[in-house]
Amino acid sequence: DGGITQSPKYLFRKEGQNVTLSCEQNLNHDAMYWYRQDPGQGLRLIYYSQIVNDFQKGDIAEGYSVSREKKESFPLTVTSAQKNPTAFYLCASSISQDYEQYFGPGTRLTVT
Amino acid sequence: KNEVEQSPQNLTAQEGEFITINCSYSVGISALHWLQQHPGGGIVSLFMLSSGKKKHGRLIATINIQEKHSSLHITASHPRDSAVYICAPRSGSARQLTFGSGTQLTVLP
Numbered sequence A: 001d002g003g004i005t006q007s008p009k010y011l012f013r014k015e016g017q018n019v020t021l022s023c024e025q026n027l028n029h030d031a032m033y034w035y036r037q038d039p040g041q042g043l044r045l046i047y048y049s050q051i052v053n054d055f056q057k058g059d060i061a062e063g064y065s066v067s068r069e070k071k072e073s074f075p076l077t078v079t080s081a082q083k084n085p086t087a088f089y090l091c092a093s094s095i096s097q098d099y100e101q102y103f104g105p106g107t108r109l110t111v112t
Numbered sequence B: 001k002n003e004v005e006q007s008p009q010n011l012t013a014q015e016g017e018f019i020t021i022n023c024s025y026s027v028g029i030s031a032l033h034w035l036q037q038h039p040g041g042g043i044v045s046l047f048m049l050s051s052g053k054k055k056h057g058r059l060i061a062t063i064n065i066q067e068k069h070s071s072l073h074i075t076a077s078h079p080r081d082s083a084v085y086i087c088a089p090r091s092g093s094a095r096q097l098t099f100g101s102g103t104q105l106t107v108l109p
Helices: none
Strands: A004-007 A010-013 A019-025 A031-037 A044-051 A054-057 A064-066 A076-078 A087-094 A107-111 B004-007 B010-014 B019-025 B029-037 B043-049 B052-056 B059-064 B069-074 B083-091 B103-108
Touching (some): A010 A019, A019 A087, A019 A107, A044 A064, B004 B083, B010 B019, B019 B029, B019 B083, B029 B069, B043 B069
Parallel strands (some): A010 A107
Antiparallel strands (some): A004 A019, A064 A076, B004 B019, B019 B069, B052 B059, B083 B103
């Protein structure tokens, strides 16, 4: 079964802790993306990667970090520097930047 | 920066009704995506179009590049169509998507 998996579905952390969200795809896609969704707002791009070992900041990269060591994996770390980390995080992938994006099921992060 | 406006923000319809959701954007684009988000949060891509019209089952998407406007139509709506519908134009230069805030559709039986 081809697709994108994100784990866990729900994540709870204390303020001041770093947390890493997992995103894996077996679609053989080159491009991968991380988005954040807040209530009543559109998705906003955090980071994207067009190819292994390369990634670029999106519109709201501050307080986040990523790595792309393997084509299949694009983990997102939410650092303690992120002022408002509580949100719904969505990972997506596409064949390349100009193609349709496929989304994972999302991780809902709550930081208290 | 591309400004994206969707209307209406909320829409309630009776089963069987014809639904139209509108999307306007402010800058030139290379393509526009329509997405569907279910209550659990998962997002499914419905259409990607750069001109004219596309149809898939009961769903039809149209785009007018000159007018900077796209519409999503649902014929013979059904309660299972209840979801948030999001338009996301791709700016020609930036090649990134800008997402509308979505239209919450509720179809009553």
